[in-house]
Amino acid sequence: YKDSTGRRYGLAYESEIISGKVLSNSGSGTMSGILQGMDWAIAQGAHVISMSLGNMTEKPDAAYEAAAQRALAKGSLIIAAAGNHRPGTVGQPANSPSIVAVGAINSQEKLAPFSCGSGAAPGAQVSVVAPGVNVYSCVPGGKYATWSGTSMATPHAAGVAALWAQAADV
Numbered sequence: 001y002k003d004s005t006g007r008r009y010g011l012a013y014e015s016e017i018i019s020g021k022v023l024s025n026s027g028s029g030t031m032s033g034i035l036q037g038m039d040w041a042i043a044q045g046a047h048v049i050s051m052s053l054g055n056m057t058e059k060p061d062a063a064y065e066a067a068a069q070r071a072l073a074k075g076s077l078i079i080a081a082a083g084n085h086r087p088g089t090v091g092q093p094a095n096s097p098s099i100v101a102v103g104a105i106n107s108q109e110k111l112a113p114f115s116c117g118s119g120a121a122p123g124a125q126v127s128v129v130a131p132g133v134n135v136y137s138c139v140p141g142g143k144y145a146t147w148s149g150t151s152m153a154t155p156h157a158a159g160v161a162a163l164w165a166q167a168a169d170v
Contacts, residue, residue, distance in 0.1 A: 010155070010159060011155075011156060011159025011160060011162070011163060012158075012159040012160075012162035012163050012166070014166075015159075015162045015166070018041065018044050018046060020037045020040055020041055021037075022034045022036070022037035022053070023053060027053075029053070031061070031063065031064075034051075034053065034093065035063055035064070035067055038051075038067045038068075038071065038078065039067065039070070041071075041076065042067075042070060042071050042074050042076050045074075045076075046076050047075060047076060047077065047161075047162065047165040048076070048077050048079060048158050048161045048162045048165060049071060049076055049077070049078045049079065049158075050079050050080075050154055050155055050157075050158035051078065051079065051080040051081065051093065051094075051154065052080075052081050052149075052150075052151030052152070052154045052155065053080070053081060053093075053151070054080060054081050054082070054083050054091045054092060054093060054094055054150075055083075055091045055092050056083060056085050056088055056091045057091050057092045057095075058088065058089050058090075058091065058095065058119055058121060058124060059092075059095075059121060060092065060095045060096050060097065060121055060122065060123045060124065061092050061093070061096070064092055064093035064096040064099065065096040065097060065098055065099075065123070067093075068093075068096050068097075068098035068099045069098055071098075072098055077100065077161055077165075078093075078098070078099045078100065079099070079100040079102060079154055079157050079158045079161060080093050080094035080099050080100070080101060080102065080154065081094060081101075081102055081149070081150035081151045081153070081154045082094050082101040082102055082103045082104075082115060082116045082126050082150045083115075083116040083150055084104075084114040084115065084116070084149050084150055084151075085114075085116060086113060086114050086115055086116055086117060087117065088116055088117075089116055089117055089118060089119025089120075089121070089124050090116050090117075090118065090119055090123075090124045090125065090126060091116065095119070095121060095123045095124040096123050097122050097123035098123075099123070100127040100128060100157065100161075101123075101124075101125065101126050101127045101128075102126070102127065102128055102129065102130055102132075102150055102153045102154045102156075102157045103115040103116065103117075103126040103128070103129040103130075103132070103150060103153065104129065104130070104131070104132020104133060104148070104149060104150045104152065104153040105129045105130065105131060105132060105133070105153070106131075106132075106133040106134075107131070107133065107134075111129065112132055112133050112148065114148070114149065114150075115129070115132065115150055115153075116150070128157050129153065130153040130154070130156035130157045130160075131152070131153060131156050132148060132149055132150055132151075132152045132153030132156075133148045133152075134146040134147075134148055135147055135148065135152040135153075135156075137152065
């Protein structure tokens, strides 16, 4: 995307984006709402489902894994933020074995001090890392700022997945 100042951001800027909201304006939501959003995105035919959300529950949940399996069966890949509660391990829904868990790195390609690490539970491993420190982003009110977190790294990983899908002509 190119903003009004000419600055580009986003990796797969030619991708078609469908947007669904599963959290309140304060950033909270329910598991059922998140699962409904995942199913909605799958039904819309999304190739990549980017989820900059999560919790600190280290044990994977069967409902998230079932949703991820439904997504894969329909050709959708779910990518989710690993979490910002280091030294904790990857939280839900990213800790589901069939969901790509994204950690955050800084500009020196070092793991960000807040980014969760891998855990022992099935699926509780960081799958990939992406830039997640001081990322230029839009904020409410049509403004821009820099933010840090695995929620900032997740769209980078989703963008790469979208480019991969485009190259594979999915």
